[in-house]
Amino acid sequence: MRADRLVSLVLLLRQRGRMTADTLARELEVSTRTVLRDIEALSAAGVPVYAERGRHGGFSLLPGFRTELTGLNHEEALALLTAGSARGEQAFGLGSALASAMRKVVDALPESHRATASDAARRFLVEPETDLLSRRVVTEEVPGTTMREIRRAVLAGHKLRIHYAATDQAPRWRTVDPIGLVTVRDRGYLLATRSGADRTYRLSRVSAAEELPEPAQRPNRVDLDRIWRDRCARFLSGGHVAVLVRTAPERREDLLSTAVAVRTAEPDGDGRLRLEATFQDLRHAEWALWQLGPDAEVLSPESLRTSLRDRAAAMAARYATVSDSAAGSGSTDEFSRAAGSVRT
CATH class of the missing domain: 2.30.30 (SH3 type barrels.)
Structure with missing residues (x-):
């Protein structure tokens, strides 16, 4: 593993130029002390690494230095093969191997193409950590x-x-x-x-x-x-509940994110979508569809329609008596209209 790390260190210096020990440590996921020991080992092996002191200092390679360091190891090849799956490199613990493999790929490019390829890579962003609603993508961690x-x-x-x-x-x-x-x-x-x-x-x-x-x-x-x-x-097919629901097209993704699965989806007559969704149980279905408010209407099962209607009625009753400061604001009527949109 140290040999692979030394290769990655040389490739980082070749592709990025001067880098500090702290930056190298973050990239290689090791301590700063380990980076300093690796640089000493490279120097002893004849790799022309030199240090520049000062505020903008760091470690660099002599200009023009090049050696054949681009052979992919097994982990790196595996990382490239699985990188086509969205965030697969993180799920299977191959993130470091993928980063190392991509450095080798970039280094293998002709000098005239390297800058162009690096700039092109910056034009694509795959699966960012947040979506347009600023919701963070939670990736499950495995040691x-x-x-x-x-x-x-x-x-x-x-x-x-x-x-x-x-x-x-x-x-x-x-x-x-x-x-x-x-x-x-x-x-x-x-x-x-x-x-x-x-x-x-x-x-x-x-x-x-x-x-x-x-x-x-x-x-x-x-x-x-x-x-x-x-x-x-x-x-x-085991122990789940199927729900037929009509929803506004713009809330389709919200429904997909909470349901266990959506088996069918087809346009309805008034511009809405009719979907057959599967939930873990009735409690899960009630929670998920309540989040959609009046943008969704449950068509079946009837027990779920009843529980949503009763829940909306209880909420309307809770807010029916307004404080003096809210009197005359019209909030009670607005909520009643919203509650009435849950059809019985």
Whole structure:
């Protein structure tokens, strides 16, 4: 790993010019002391790194220095292959490997193309941390050592021990046969079998993992996309509630972000959308659809329509008596009109 870090250090200095020890440490995810030791090692090996003191000082390479350092290692190649998945490099713990691989790719470009490519890369932003409504994208974190053990077992085809906390249960150790890794909306999952039965484990609930030497019981070839579709279908068919709802088109994404799944979506007669959405249970459905207010109308089931109507009536009653300062403001009438939009 140190050899890869030394290569990355040289490539950073080649591509960015003068850099301080603190900046190098942040880029390489190590301490400043480690960076200083690495620079000493490079100098001892004949790499012309020199230091410039002062306010704008730092470390640089002699102009024109070039060596062949662009061979991708296994982790870097894997990172590039998975980078096409939205934020996949973060979900599978490959962020550092991807950064290192991309430095090598840029360094392998001809000098005349390097600046153009770097500028072009700055023109694209994929999956920023916040959306237009300033909502932060929450990426579930998995400890790096845990993710490496899981990844190694998946790729090597070995059994895996995981310390896993299922919903409403205390964490305990399980031994599984890993099949593959999936990331969906910034959530990572391990697909596996346990004693021959299909199992899906959320990576953020794995606190520790250990690759075992025994081979996993799994087929040599795998269609991960088909397996994921099958497991999703089984998940949606067990214990969930289907809701038919009409909603304003501009609230479609809000509904998608709270539902477990949306099976159908088609235009309705008055410019609205008619969707069949799946929720965990009636309580989840009531909470999610209440957030949409009068922009959504539940068509079925009737029990959900009733609970939303009763909730709106209770809210209207709570605010029916206004304070003296609010008297005459018309707020009661406005709220009553809003409550009346929940049809019975």
